[in-house]
Amino acid sequence: MDNTFAKEVIEGLSARKKYLSSKYFYDDQGSRIFQEIMKMPEYYLTDSEFEILSLQAAKIMEAVNFKEPFNIVELGAGDGFKTFKLLEYLMANKIDFYYVPIDISEEAIHLLTDKLTKKLPGLSIHPRVGDYFDILRRENVQTSIPSLLLFLGSNIGNYSREGAVDLLQLFHENMKAQDALLLGVDIKKNPVTIHKAYYDSYGITRRFNINLLLRINREFDGDFKVDDFDFYCHYNPVTGEVRSYLVSLRKQLVYLRKLDKTFEFGYNELIYTELSKKYDLQEIEALASDGGFKVGTHFLDCKHYFSDSLLIK
């Protein structure tokens, strides 16, 4: 049994305002549901970033201005769908580089490596499975050649402002002087567009959240009755925060046998599950600066929905 997960579940469900961390969404089942989310037309983030990396790969690499060879180190590579366009551009132009995808999911890294070796024969790929902080600190990634770190997909949005600064500082500490970071950030926009991306009419994001209760049932032999919980989320256009919740539809007790713990839920009591934070360009610059970086260029899609911002040490 994973002790950190157990500890955090007990802590979160015993708190006066209950919470569970969205980092636990991504077991194999949750990762599959997230793939479904990324395919929804309403979840514009994927298409926007795909457009940026498809149409502006040359401009991005020009701005990075690395001497060859160099590394492309992707933190949390997942299925590598968006990055493919960048890699394709580099291969087509016979640029000398190593691709180092890092992901916590072994399944995701295997699938990605398989797909890329077939689609981009000759690609020099050095996949790593594990926590990207641990791996970043290891010498293999920190070779003498420059590295472009990719932290895409608005993953930074799942951290609070303070958490995001800490994370950027940690990246900064583990980067060499000549390295750069390409940070994918979801931009504040019409609140209705954002609301629809998270409160989707197909109920996929609802399933994504409910899966966390099913995961707890699976791993801790729990008796969460998922029909007694619903999903709610709310976008606050002033703070740029989408906050997601599970809602207990009745007063109920839930027992987790492996932890020998019972938790009580009130009628309509909330469990806060996820923050998905949006920024404007000025806020990205302030965030980058607090993390120790300067912003080189913001690469935006044509609708200005998303930015891949190039952060320089």
Ligand code: AVI
């Ligand atoms: C992974 N992360 C950037 C997604 C997001 O948009 O916050 C996770 C997600 N949650 C609901 N839909 C997608």
